[in-house]
Amino acid sequence: MNDALPASFESWPELGETQGVILLELLLGGPRSRARLAEAAGLSRTSLTRIARELIEAGLLGEGELQPSGHRGRPSESLFLRPERAHFVGVKLTGEAAYVVVTDLTAQVVEKVSAPLPNRSVDAVVELVAGLIAEVSVGFPLVAAVGIGVAGDVSDVGGVEVLHRSNFLGWDGIALSRLVAEATGLPTSMSNDVHALAASLHWFGGLGAHRSLIVYGLGAGIGSGLVVANDAAPGAHGRAGRIGHSRMSGSGVTCAKGHQNCIHSFVTMPAIEANAGVDPGQYEVALQRARAGDERALSAFRSASFALGVAVAESVNTVDPEIVAIMGEGRHMLDLAPDDFVSAATEYLEQVDFSQVRIERPDFHFDSYAQGAAVVAIRRLLTSRT
Ligand SMILES: [Zn+2]
Known part of the structure; x- marks a missing residue:
């Protein structure tokens, strides 16, 4: 753990696969009744009751009616996600600067910061990024993971993510996400910046x-x-x-x-x-x-x-x-x-x-890239995939 990070950081709870499925159902499909959620996730009501209780105790779910509706169901019948419970950091690197955002679990940007690169050496960039992550994370008790988006090819080499042909930075063969993880103590993923935009639009693009x-x-x-x-x-x-x-x-x-x-x-x-x-x-x-x-x-x-x-x-x-x-x-x-x-x-x-x-032509701001990188981190955590 980097000394610059607040000592009060909690970490993302260890989730089972089924817990991830429930979170994903609520994240992508919105609040709904326990009965409909059990059906969507292919779970028995008994299993759902147990899993929902665990997720409620972890603070990730709430129960009760969110929207007024004509039906007067039992208040605990509906489940909803609590997106403010966990936050994610997205980083976009160009050849000149680092752009860093914090999002909640629904990829809403709630904080951001940016800074020019002092130079393009790997050590200097990792130090800058770790410092910006620490700065932007202040006040968020649970930063669950970091995602980095950068132009270039990101592939798995012997279990390690490696960035190749990142021409704007002049880098080839750099295990950037591992270096940032070591510097911050946070789980860190990395992806091509436009691949991250695609992942972001897929889940959260409103399309x-x-x-x-x-x-x-x-x-x-x-x-x-x-x-x-x-x-x-x-x-x-x-x-x-x-x-x-x-x-x-x-x-x-x-x-x-x-x-x-x-x-x-x-x-x-x-x-x-x-x-x-x-x-x-x-x-x-x-x-x-x-x-x-x-x-x-x-x-x-x-x-x-x-x-x-x-x-x-x-x-x-x-x-x-x-x-x-x-x-x-x-x-x-x-x-x-x-x-x-x-x-x-x-x-x-x-x-x-x-x-x-x-x-x-979806809305685009330059922060959309960093937001996309955060979405990749969210996807990794919930699905173990990109
Ligand atoms: Zn050409």
Whole structure:
């Protein structure tokens, strides 16, 4: 345990599998009667009574009517989750800064803090992150787990999570979550940042019941995350959803692989800046010029929109999801040049009309990434999966 953490920290109670199932039912399905809960979880009333009592004693469940309803059942008949009982920390790392949030059990952000990285050495970043976690956790008696979201591939190597090809940080082969766990004393998980967004939208995105989803994260790069068969699908090596080097017509900025005409050449914020003729980091200037009708800037956003349409179509062809969600701080091409997105998607979709693809643009703030990382921590705790 890190000395900086309050001594009053409790830890998450040891839960059996069935207890996790009950918590999950209430988390995703809302409060309900014991009878309906037992049915949904496939439990006898006797088993449910015992498990509910344990969870009530742990402070994770409450009993009684939450909403006024026409029925006058016994007050103890309904069970509900107490999301304020446990909190989770989500961390998003970029090449420049760490963004840290605290959420409750329903992934609502209740506290946040951020700080620039002093440098990109692993030791310095771990020290900064541990310090921010300690700072942001003050006042929360039960911080159950930490999730870290970062661009790159996260995979299991001999039972240890390892981050590979995290290009913005220049890291490869770093067991970051283990280092943060050692520095904080808290269970810590790690995932690709856009995979975490997908996991977050799946459970808490307000998109209705769905079993499959593709999320695009547009910003300094382009990433995507998948939910397939009602579970997050990071891939066998943490690389699922890596699209972006498919070639198109036209000529844009040279990508890391040396292409001048791949999706990356057009769709990322640095590509838009270069193609619009503004200085690196001047995305807002490119945006203002495009909005004012500047031809070169507008052309950069039109190309970005077309490239995104190609990417979306190719992943829809592969996965056939119920929902495509487009997120990230660099998604303005959809407002500036929506027709180019549609025409690319129409051209590249195989055997399906664009009108049959459900495209969503959920609310996005940069904290959504850190929130997604917290959701991965919640999912791990309740399901032992991502
Ligand atoms: Zn490329």
